[in-house]
Amino acid sequence: MPDAFDLESFLPYRLNRAAELISLSFSREYKQRFQMTRPEWRALAALGSVGSMTATEIGTHSNMHKTKVSRAVAALEERRWLKRRENETDRRVEHLELTAAGQKAYREIADLAHTYQATLEKALGTGAIERIEAGLADVERALLAKRR
Amino acid sequence: MPDAFDLESFLPYRLNRAAELISLSFSREYKQRFQMTRPEWRALAALGSVGSMTATEIGTHSNMHKTKVSRAVAALEERRWLKRRENETDRRVEHLELTAAGQKAYREIADLAHTYQATLEKALGTGAIERIEAGLADVERALLAKRR
DNA sequence: AATCGACGGTTACACTTGCAACCATCTCGA
């Protein structure tokens, strides 16, 4: 059966398979220690590294749907890892920032992530990750340009 | 605030963001035309390109959980795009293959995928996709080795 | 032949998710 199309070299497929695999692999590292979903961890990371953001900013930054962000933020707040601060001039907006406990958690997980990536870098050889990420950046750029 | 960890260069995050983006982008191409979920499309593609597989084989091939495969297969069968053929010597196993209608659908979507990838290749430059996929393969290899 | 564990596949249940509809607030123009 002659076949012009090979699933194995179809980029969306390959990208998803790799992403799911690595996601699973890393989540094993923190799911147990901290009881946290991936959107929560993303929001935490965004806030931890940037400092203070609105929900919308978190969404665009990490490409998460606003309902996902909303729920993640609610969960982090529930856990007292984050607090909302209202905007003076626009009362729709809420500035979000980590509490002391939130920053502590962030540092711990960031540390975990750091060593995880280091292990990976060692297994793949120097520069490999940078090359992959450069490729991913190109893909994202192309797709976002296409969207218009 | 000195920060040893940068989310933006954390591979699991980057991989997931890119994967979600491209998935969304491509699904827009077929979600409307065919009413099909991603697992169904994956199963269809696997069967279409390989010819005949068992559910377990589809699962390992495309890294899908067996319940996902089970449901996708049931849906495709419901639509009469696939039929099950029982194994002579082991009655637990079912060989799955596409019906004529299923093959027709497969060819259409494969075509869509093909032109999609061609557009992407043009936007990214020759060889870019191959390079990315080679990198992904390395990552997957490293992760699967780690798992043991 | 009876038993035990492994395996292919399905199902029940709880949880996560995306979409659409929604509320409150803001902005802009008539």
Add this chain to the structure above:
DNA sequence: TCGAGATGGTTGCAAGTGTAACCGTCGATT
């Protein structure tokens, strides 16, 4: 100043998902 539309954020609902428990079948050991 009023109304129409845009925007930040939340929620109801339907659909998708993973975990675990399950059913039937197989292979090996006894």
